[in-house]
Amino acid sequence: MSAMPRYVPSSTSLHGVRWLRSSRSTGMNNCVETARPGSGPWSGMVAVRDSKNPAGPALLFAPGVWEGFITGLS
Template sequence: MSALPRNVPASTDLHDVRWLRSSYSTGANNCVETARPRSGPGAGLLAVRDSKQPSGPALLFSLASWTGFLTAL
């Protein structure tokens, strides 16, 4: 069994995704964006990136991990 990927060096490496910006984001792009890759290294995971660097890296989380994080906030 191989370990799930934890990040991708460039979020542009994730194909067939639709990035969604937080509703709390302002016009200054000071928030995060999320996407659910359907194929490739992040399939089935939740990708998170900095809205100020849309071609920068993305972190990958299982849905359970992300839900736990949000619940803890």
């Protein structure tokens, strides 16, 4: 079995997912957006992309890893 990629092109591989931005984000557009693909090979993963470059790559994380990161920030 091959390993899952660490990132995917968000404009093509994650077309149609709903991207969310933090409510704490300012109007400066300098934050990240997250999505949870509901189907396909990345179903169940958390995708994270730079809001300044929505056509750029999205990093993929297992939900527990992303939640651990967010918990570590607070």
